[in-house]
Amino acid sequence: MSQTVTLTLSDGTTITGESFGAFTSAAGEVVFSTAMTGYPENLTDASFAGQLLVLTTPMVGNYGVPGEELYESVSTIFESDKIHIAGLVVNYYSEEHSHWNAAKSLGDWLKEYNIPGICGVDTRMLTKKLREEGAMLGKIVAGGNDVPFHDPNLDNLVAQVSQPGVQHFGSGQHKIVLVDCGTKTNIIRCFLERDVELIRVPWDYDFTTLDYDGLFLSNGPGDPKMCEATIRHLQTALAQDKPIFGICLGSQLMGLAAGGDTFKLKYGHRSHNQPVKLTGTQRCYITSQNHGFAVDTATLPAEWQMLFENLNDGTCEGIKHTSKPFFSTQFHPEAAGGPQDTEFLFDDFLKAVVEYKASISN
């Protein structure tokens, strides 16, 4: 028999459901994702740290969770080495799972990391509420152990998830510094397929002293304004000419370092089918997204422009410098989960790196 747990929102709404995963209480920001698959990837994406994730897809857990596999010390399956969400909210949790590479159930995996799940929730009703009223704080309460509401965006979550120490991956021709604010491993995989030596440094590391050919700014959790040290180092890099590419939080950091501002979206973009348009064209790409903040393009200095626009709400999905090789995407070209249609942006970045190296050797 499963046990009863409740989900309470900061507006007072309380929903009763059943526990799966760990029978424990947790608080966080309640956000929803309309992706239909990809819970192994999403739950291990550090960008979800501090969040109670609501899935609108009606049945969750039916394909289980794959076993871990490593290639050159990088997971080939998961997006980091642990579950980062604060809690999971679903409609129907499938107790039975079946898939060729499943090693365990979603419930058992959540238990390993002491993360609570609540099922039996009308997640589409809940999503409509979050869309109307905006993202809210919430808590899952188990066994009457109440916990206070907590806004994770007031914490420096990046400092909590960034890996300490400098780490090298690959031995390719192009030296790329990866500023780790909570890097998804598929970003590392995408680089390792492309003749790169990757030097991963912590979020606050002074990379300006390193010898490199290109700079990459990772995704990560929380409010980008918390990353003051990264923004400061990035300002030094923006005064130089080495190519810079940022994804998601990395895009927001680029906008802030350029002198622009960021703001919190009403309820964010989290799904695998977000349409974005490439500026100056009628070309649309379907993208994987997971963010609650965005760059306010109106605040960018004149030498910066919007590179992609979200076709659902017109917000900024990436920026670029008009004369230097600096660009970013608010969406996830590395996908995992989601469509891989924009992975070519890694090639565009490395092309800029090759051009930069040719320009300095002349």
Ligand SMILES: NC(=O)CC[C@H](N)C(=O)O
């Ligand atoms: N995926 C990300 O990098 C998310 C960036 C940022 N934490 C946001 O929610 O907007």
